[in-house]
Amino acid sequence: MKIVTLVYPGVTPLDLVGPLQVWSSWPGAHVEIAARTLDPLATDTVMQIVPTHTYTTAAADPDILFVPGGTDGTLAAIADDGLLAFVRDRGGRAGWVTSVCTGALVLGAAGLLRGYESTTHWLVLDELKRFGARPVKARWVIDRNRAAGGGVSAGIDFGLALMARIVGEDHARMTQLAIEYAPDPPFRSGTPDEARPETREAVRSAFRGFVSALDQMTAVLADDK
Amino acid sequence: MKIVTLVYPGVTPLDLVGPLQVWSSWPGAHVEIAARTLDPLATDTVMQIVPTHTYTTAAADPDILFVPGGTDGTLAAIADDGLLAFVRDRGGRAGWVTSVCTGALVLGAAGLLRGYESTTHWLVLDELKRFGARPVKARWVIDRNRAAGGGVSAGIDFGLALMARIVGEDHARMTQLAIEYAPDPPFRSGTPDEARPETREAVRSAFRGFVSALDQMTAVLADDK
DSSP, rough: OOEEEEEOTTTHHHHHHHHHHHHHHTTTTTEEEESSSSBBBBHHHHEEEEEETTTTSSSSSSSSEEOOBBBBHHHHHHHHHHHHHHHHHHHHHEEEEEEEEEHHHHHTTTOOOOTTTTTOGGGGGGGGGGOOOEESSEEEEEEEEEEOOSTTTTHHHHHHHHHHHTOOHHHHHHHHHTTTOOOOOOOSOSSSSTTOOHHHHHHHHHHHHHHHHHHHHHHHHHHHH | EEEEOOOTTTTTHHHHHHHHHTOOOTTEEEEEEESSSOOBBSSSSOOBOOOOOOTTTSSOOSSEEEOOOOOHHHHHTTTHHHHHHHHHHHHHHOSEEEETTTHHHHHHTTTOTTTTTEEOGGGGGGGGGGTOOOOOSSSEEEEHHHHHHHHOHHHHHHHHHHHHHTTTTHHHHHHHHHOOOOOOOSSOSSSSSTTOOHHHHHHHHHHHHHHHHHHHHHHHHOOOO
């Protein structure tokens, strides 16, 4: 079982580490963290990520291609022809084509989501339509060999769901217990529907520039097709 | 707000990245990732972690000291006098002394939990008694200026709870919505009480060697006091 994870500058570490921690107990899994070069990459936190493989050395025919998201990092990623060529190449041959958060938009920009259901961060869910995908408001979505998690923390649920589908429910249940995944959020504030209106507006306002820039970019990319 | 995070070989990335992702939206926070040297460290996944500071350059008087956990990594950490001296020094002057998962045992081995309530991974909860702490079966525990999250994935809940306590509830609610933390685990299998008996026994069996080694080590450390 070869799992190739794309990383790029500005990636959101939790998008990646949720599934990565789940999959580290996947029997026989070989996980690669692939980027343009092996240089440590900046993220949207103080933590850097060290790639283990490059676009050249990453497995040519992965069982799973996985793409995490980010904010400004995603904007740069969907404008990066070399990155999209790598995603299109490995995604075209992968058994599963998967993402968390705005990683779905990278898959979309690479042309890999046309006609598929998918999901992404709630702030930008409708952007998936630009790439011919059908947005679904859900914690995770599996449609044929495409699987997507919602925003950031959804990667844990997504990772367990995909493991259950491929390895089996028994193993996913063991992994869930090993990582003690019995979440108990301090507030009901994880979706725009359950959050207070003032919380929702504050977050929308904080990300307005990102959402606007993304919308302009996806309009151009969609028009190019 | 200076936050110093310890890392060490074999650390569990999700223990660290849950709170780190939450705290990356902490207004005015300056987060340091501290280890013996700046060399990238192996973890219990394929991902390495790159320290930003050393025991020498890390803030002398952090507002928060945070220690993540691991399995074999924790065994080595609680036997490492240099590491424990660093934890004891920064912890002695920190505003808050905090941990996720078996990071609590590192704090305990450094003598920082005597007389405090704390929590850790369910497999090793009673080990806290060896260091004079009172184990509490909870997702997170705050006792005066000590705060602890349970196993691995509890770091997200812990990170939000600590942010709510220090920065305020409004900001923690915004952060929860930004990281879309509305968890929906695929199974009820996150605690030994809710998991199926066969799942519980399989996980106990998989970690039997670790738990046994830890118990022997903490017996010696406790006797030394």
